[in-house]
Every structure is written in structure tokens, then in C-alpha cells.
Amino acid sequence: MTADAILSTSGLTRDFHSFRAVDGVSLNIRPGSITGLIGPNGAGKTTLFNMIAGALRPSSGQVFLAGAEITGLPPEALFARGLARTFQIPRPFRRMTVLENVMLAPPAQVGETIIGALFRRRALQEEESRLRDKAMAILEFMTLAGLADQPAGKISGGQMKLLELARALMGDPKVILLDEPAAGVNPSLTRILIERIEELNRKGTTFVIVEHDMDFVMRHCDPVIALAEGRIVFEGTANEARVNPLLLDAYLGASA
Amino acid sequence: MIGLISYLAFFATMAGILAIAVLGLNLQWGHTGLFNGGVVAFFGAGAYGTMLLGGPPEPGQFGGFALPYVVALGGGILIAGVVAWIVGLLTLRLRHDYLAIATFGVAVAFENVTRNADWLTGGARGLRGFPRPLEAAIGDTFLYGLFFLGLVLAVLLAVYLGLERLVNSPYGRVLRAIREDEVSARSVGKNPTRLRLESFVIGSMIMGAAGGLYVSFYAFVSPQDLAPILTFQIWAMLIVGGAGNNRGAILGAFLIWGAWTLSGFALSRFAPDAMQLYTGSIQYILIGVVIVGMLMWRPQGLLPERVTKTIYQKGAKKGSVIINKEVI
Ligand SMILES: Nc1ncnc2c1ncn2[C@@H]1O[C@H](COP(=O)(O)OP(=O)(O)O)[C@@H](O)[C@H]1O
Ligand SMILES: [Mg+2]
Numbered sequence: 104m105t106a107d108a109i110l111s112t113s114g115l116t117r118d119f120h121s122f123r124a125v126d127g128v129s130l131n132i133r134p135g136s137i138t139g140l141i142g143p144n145g146a147g148k149t150t151l152f153n154m155i156a157g158a159l160r161p162s163s164g165q166v167f168l169a170g171a172e173i174t175g176l177p178p179e180a181l182f183a184r185g186l187a188r189t190f191q192i193p194r195p196f197r198r199m200t201v202l203e204n205v206m207l208a209p210p211a212q213v214g215e216t217i218i219g220a221l222f223r224r225r226a227l228q229e230e231e232s233r234l235r236d237k238a239m240a241i242l243e244f245m246t247l248a249g250l251a252d253q254p255a256g257k258i259s260g261g262q263m264k265l266l267e268l269a270r271a272l273m274g275d276p277k278v279i280l281l282d283e284p285a286a287g288v289n290p291s292l293t294r295i296l297i298e299r300i301e302e303l304n305r306k307g308t309t310f311v312i313v314e315h316d317m318d319f320v321m322r323h324c325d326p327v328i329a330l331a332e333g334r335i336v337f338e339g340t341a342n343e344a345r346v347n348p349l350l351l352d353a354y355l356g357a358s359a
Numbered sequence: 360m361i362g363l364i365s366y367l368a369f370f371a372t373m374a375g376i377l378a379i380a381v382l383g384l385n386l387q388w389g390h391t392g393l394f395n396g397g398v399v400a401f402f403g404a405g406a407y408g409t410m411l412l413g414g415p416p417e418p419g420q421f422g423g424f425a426l427p428y429v430v431a432l433g434g435g436i437l438i439a440g441v442v443a444w445i446v447g448l449l450t451l452r453l454r455h456d457y458l459a460i461a462t463f464g465v466a467v468a469f470e471n472v473t474r475n476a477d478w479l480t481g482g483a484r485g486l487r488g489f490p491r492p493l494e495a496a497i498g499d500t501f502l503y504g505l506f507f508l509g510l511v512l513a514v515l516l517a518v519y520l521g522l523e524r525l526v527n528s529p530y531g532r533v534l535r536a537i538r539e540d541e542v543s544a545r546s547v548g549k550n551p552t553r554l555r556l557e558s559f560v561i562g563s564m565i566m567g568a569a570g571g572l573y574v575s576f577y578a579f580v581s582p583q584d585l586a587p588i589l590t591f592q593i594w595a596m597l598i599v600g601g602a603g604n605n606r607g608a609i610l611g612a613f614l615i616w617g618a619w620t621l622s623g624f625a626l627s628r629f630a631p632d633a634m635q636l637y638t639g640s641i642q643y644i645l646i647g648v649v650i651v652g653m654l655m656w657r658p659q660g661l662l663p664e665r666v667t668k669t670i671y672q673k674g675a676k677k678g679s680v681i682i683n684k685e686v687i
Contacts, residue, residue, distance in 0.1 A: 158542065182548035190546075196539035199532070200666055207532045210548040214529030217557065221524055231529070254666050270547055 108167070109134040109309050110155070110186070110278050115164035116333075117150050124150045126333035127164070132278070137300065137310040139324025139341070141317070141350075147333040148313045149191055152280050156188040157181045169277070183210045187271035188280035191313070193263035197256030201247055204255045204266060205238040206231075208273035238273065245269045246295055261288035265296060278309045285316050297323055321345055361501055368504045370620060371613075375511040376572050378612035381596045382518050382605060383565030389602035389664065390526050391558040392538030393451075394459040397466030398566055398593045403473065403585040404442040405567025406574040409435030410486040411479075413575070417487070421479050428492040432571045439567020440560050447559040451552065466590060473582040485581025488574060511572055515609070518565055522605055534558055535603075588643060592619065595650050601660025610662060615649070 108131035117125040125147040132138050140148050153159035155166050157178040165174045168186055178188075196204050212234070213219040214227040242248040245265045250258055255266060264284050271279055281300075285293045300310055301323065314320050320327060320341070327344040329337035337350055344350055380402055387393040395401075411422030413431025426434065450461040473480045480486065492510070497503045525531055536544040537551045544551055574580040592615060600611020622645055626638035634641075653660070 156546065158546070177550075178545040179548045179550050182546065188546055190543070194540045194543035194546075196536045196543065198539060198664065198666060199535055203532055204536075207529065207536050207549075208547040212529045215533055217525065217530060217561070220528035220530035221521065227528065274548060 107134070108132055109169055110311070111167045112151075112155065113165045113167070115151065115154055115166065116162050117147075117154055117159065118162045124333055125154065125161075128330070128333070128335055129164075130328060130335065130338070132309060132311055133326075134309055135304070135307060136326065137304050137312060137324050139320040139327040140311060140313045140330065141315070141320055141327060141344075142330035142336075146330040148330055149282055150333075151330070152188060152282055152311075152313065156186060156280060179210075182274050182276075185275070185277035186280070187274055187276035187278070189264065189267035189271060189282060189284065191282040191286070193260060193267055195255035195258075195263050195266055197254065199255055200252050201242065201255050201258065201266060202235070202238055202251040205242060205269050205273055206234050208270045209234060209237075210274065234273075238269075241269045241272050244272075245299060259292075261292035264288055265292065265299075268296070268299070272303070276308065278311070279303075281310060281312045281314075283313050283315060285314060285319055293319075365501050365504050368508045370616070372504070372508045372511050372576060374613045374616040375508070375515050376569050376576070377593065377596065377616055378609045379511075379515050379518055379572070380566045380569035380593050381600070381608040381612045382515075382522055383562040383569070384593055384597050385562075385602060385605060385608040386522060386526070386534075386558055386565065387562035388597065389604070389608070390531055390538065391534045391555060391562075393555060393559055393562075394455060395462050395559070395562070396459040396590065397446075397462035397464070397469070398590040399585050399587060400446075400462070400466040400469035401439045401443055401563035401566040402570035402573070402589065402593075403469055404439040405435040405564075405570030406580050406584065407435075407473065407480055407486065407570075408438030408567065409571035410488055410574050410580050413489045414486055415489060419478065420481065420486075422486075425489065428489070428575065431489070432568070432575065435571035436564050436567045439570065440564040443560045443563030444556070447556045451555045451559060463590075466587060470582055470585060470587070473585060481581070483582060485579060485583075488578035488580065491575060491578055507576060511576075514568065514572060518568070519605055519609065522565075526605070588646070591643075591646050591650070592616075595646050595653075598650055598653050598658075598660060601662040601664065603664025604660065604662045607660050607662030611660065614661075615646075618649075619646075 110132040111130060113129050115125060115128045116123065128151055142148055150159065154161045157173070157176050157180065160175060165172055167173065168181070168184060173181060173184070213223055213230050219227060239248060239251065242251055245268060247262060247265055247269060250262065255263070258266065268281070284296055288296065304310060312324060321344070325341050326339060327337070327341050328335060329344070329350055337344060337347055380398065384395060384398055387395050409431050412424050412426045412434040413428060414423050415425055416423035446462065446465050450458050474483055476482070491507065493506065494503055497506055526534070533544070533549050533554060536549060537554055541551050573584070596611035596615045597608055599615055600609065601607025619642065622642055623638070626641060627635070630638055
């Protein structure tokens, strides 16, 4: 781990029985960057995300967030520490409204305990109106405000991806892991998504983005890290990635 | 006339008690997605707990502390909570179908204990209870029936209002998030283990309260009162009424208890003699048919869950009213 990385891993490895999905991955994410993580299907990108975000225990290796070791901490603890993620296949709370999906995210709410919910009505209502304003502002930012009262299960897949990002933003995260945010999303929503990511990034949020769309990665991500069969096979700038023969053969060529 | 009123009061007392238990199940299943297949065990823990604490001492029998009614009932509720807490710690990590099977097993084990632990539960004989609260003071049986109905309805109302407060708050919002998608809820910082356990324990304590009221009404409890069918009846009430909707839960309790009572009457009057032995079984089948039919044709129940319902809307209305005043 290097001192100036906001997020780093060291020798991160995950076995599924005898199959090694992620194999000794050590990486350093520069604060304020938009790092692209590429690699063919099954390369281990999602598994790597899951380990970083605490959803999956590493078989070995370590994870650090802002210098502190977070290996093995559960996802709920990491969200409170400023590490948020979205899912490759969106996971909204389907039978809840879009607004509720977003409002519930901030940790340690007064009304989230039994005592608070039953007896601290005044504090709770104040908090709720504050959260509602914040949630509406974020939904506005993600162009979802018009859908605030819709059940989240009824909106389109692309809107669900925006919703997941909105939900993550409620926790004011320092680092956001996005797993294939543009996959299956129509071009106009993708454009909104990219604009929003770049705007947040300008304000200091660090992103790590798994993406198949090479155009997306080359244009918006720097640096680029490539995984294949669980290992890092390339690390460099987008321009270097573009001309790297290894990537062209193994991955870019295949998808082009 | 008095006879009819007193019968209706009896009917409503039973339905009201069951409605309390259904509200407890609604917190677990309707709002948190916890499949409790052993409702009867928690109802029973409250029932036996209340009896042991409030009943008269008897030779060779544990319990019989003859505590004041409120203390006995509160203790019964607490015992149901402790049982749920232990069961919860052991099973809530097991999800979904595993939890259903494990809680079903707990109910079977509970019934076995009530049948065989004579020193504790009186075995098949059961436990004799204590005088019903304020019965001597009120005297008249007709009036007392109405009084007890009032007591049950008061508890039902209190449980309903408390739960409405809880589930319409951010707390309920988080429970529903866990129900919808646990992985997702954890990714935004929620701790499903704690919340599940809390919901399971509170729901079970509410079932225990129903059990405590039930046995204090009959002043008697035996394993017969805790047949597995009770779990299915309570589930049928929730599914028919509408999981996730507290009013639906109450409606379902009264409807199903009405249907159960009427079908019992009808069968005992009109079924041929040869069939009389089986009327109970026919009712079991009817309950099964109602559950399956409802799940097939109207799985959301008669009063479905409403999608938008947390507190912020009330807050919003209040806020906008104030703003309007300022504008005027
Ligand atoms: N829970 C699991 N059990 C067994 N194998 C898994 C599991 N999750 C992922 N894998 C395997 O690990 C490899 C990497 O998967 P994944 O991380 O999803 O790849 P990517 O996101 O790069 O497409 C794949 O071969 C996949 O089949
Ligand atoms: Mg993946």
C-alpha cells in the first residue's frame, strides 16, 4: 500500500472451492481519480468489488481505505466510512418508492431505532424533512425527481442504475465502486450518468468503474486497470491501454 | 337478545385476540420478510408464561406465583420475547425456508414440552388459571363478557397504534428494505442481523400478549389450545387480510375467525353423522384451500400494502401548511 492511495488492496485473493477467481490483486487507487477496471467476463472484477466492499470475505490479502485496514469489515460498516458501491444487476428496494429508496440510506438515523421511532417524534420529523430535501436534491441531480413516488420496481433498468448511484450519494461517500453502470442502459441515460460522475468527481469523489464499453473507459477513465483470470495484466493510462497489444488481443480485439 | 349479544362479544373477543397475534406476524412477515412457521410456540410461551406467573400454587407444580394480573401478563409477554430472542439468535442467520422449517420445529418441540414436562406445564392436563381480572368486582357474567371484550379491544388498539407508528417511521422503512433485498440494504449501511432479531422478538412478544389474553379469558391452558392449526389460521388471516397492512391483518383475523366459526356450525349441523368425526379435518382443509386460493388469485390480500407511507409525508404536509400561512 502506498501512503497517498485512498483505496488499496494487497495480495487480494478469493477461491471458490478449487477455483481461484481473484489471484493476488494489489492495486492503489489515487484519490480523486476515475479508475477504469476492465477485463473479459469472468475475469474476477465483480468478485474483487465484493471483497473490497465487504460483501465477500477474501481468502487472503488485505484492503485499506484511507490508510486504515478494512479487510473483513461488513458492508454496512464500510458505507458509514465512506465507501459505497452499486451492483452489476441493479438491486433497488422494489416495493418501496424511489424517494424512500434514497431516504433510507443515510446511516444512524434517529428514527431507525425502536425508541427513536416511537418516542423521539420531534427529532425524527425534523430529520425526515432534512433527509427529504437532501433526497429530492439528489434525485433532481440524477434526473429521477419526477419518479420520486413511483415504486422502484417499476422504473427502467437504466433508471435503477441511476437510483443506485443516488442511494449511494446519500451517504456522502469518498469512494464509489460502480459495477458496469452503463451496461444495458440507453445512450441518453448513459450520457446523464457520465456527466454526473464527472461532476461528482470534480468535487472530489473517487470512482472505480467496471465497464465493458471500451469507448466509455477510454474517454472517461484514467488510469485503467485490466484483469484477466483474476490477475492484473495491465495498469496504465487510457492512452497506453489503447495501444497495448496484449489488451488488444486478449480483450479489446475480441469485443471490437 | 342478551344471548346473541353475549355470543357476539365472545366471538369478537376471540377474533380480537387472534388479530393481536396476526399483527405480530405482520411485523415479522409483512414488514421484515421473516417466515415464522411456529407462531403457536410464541403464542404458547405467552400463554403458559402468564399462567405460571399468575396462577395459584399447586403441589408438585412449578410456578403458581399468583402475581397480580398485569405483572403476570407482562411476564408472559417477556417470556415469549426471551424464547424468541433465543430462537432468533439460533435461526435468523438461516434465511427464508430454513427459518420457516426451524421455527416450525420449535413449535413442535414446544408442544412436546407442554405435553411432557408435567412439573412445568402440567402435561396433557394443562394448567389451571387464576380468577379473571376484575371478575369478582364486576360479578355479572354478561357484563363481564363485555368488559373482557373491551380489554382485548384496548390492547388490540394499543398494539395497532404502536405498530403503525413503528412501521411508518424510518425504522419500518429499514425493515422493508431488508425484506426487499438484504444485500442491497447492507450496501447502504443497514445491519440486517440486529433489525431482523428485533422485529422477530417484538412480533413474538405481541403473539405472546395474545396468548396471555387467551388463557386469562379461559382461565385454563392445555396443549390442546396450542395445536399446530393455530399457526395456519393466523397465517391465513394475514394472507387474506393483506401482508404489510396492519388494518388488513385485523380485517383478516375477523373474517377468517368468522368463516372458521360458521363453517364449524354448519358442519356440526348439516354434515351426516358418519362425517361428524371428521369435521375438524374438513375445517383444516378449508383453511388450506383459503391460503392457497388467496396466494393464487390475490396474493396481496384484501387490503394490500400501500407503497408510500413513511412519516415524511406527514412532515411535508405540516411544513407546507405553515409556509402557506406565512405567504397569506
Ligand atoms: N459465488 C461464486 N461461487 C463460485 N464461483 C463464482 C462465484 N462468484 C463468481 N464466481 C466465479 O468467479 C469468476 C469471476 O467472476 P466475476 O467476479 O463475476 O467476474 P466478472 O465480474 O469479471 O465478469 C467467474 O468464473 C465466476 O463464475
Ligand atoms: Mg461482473
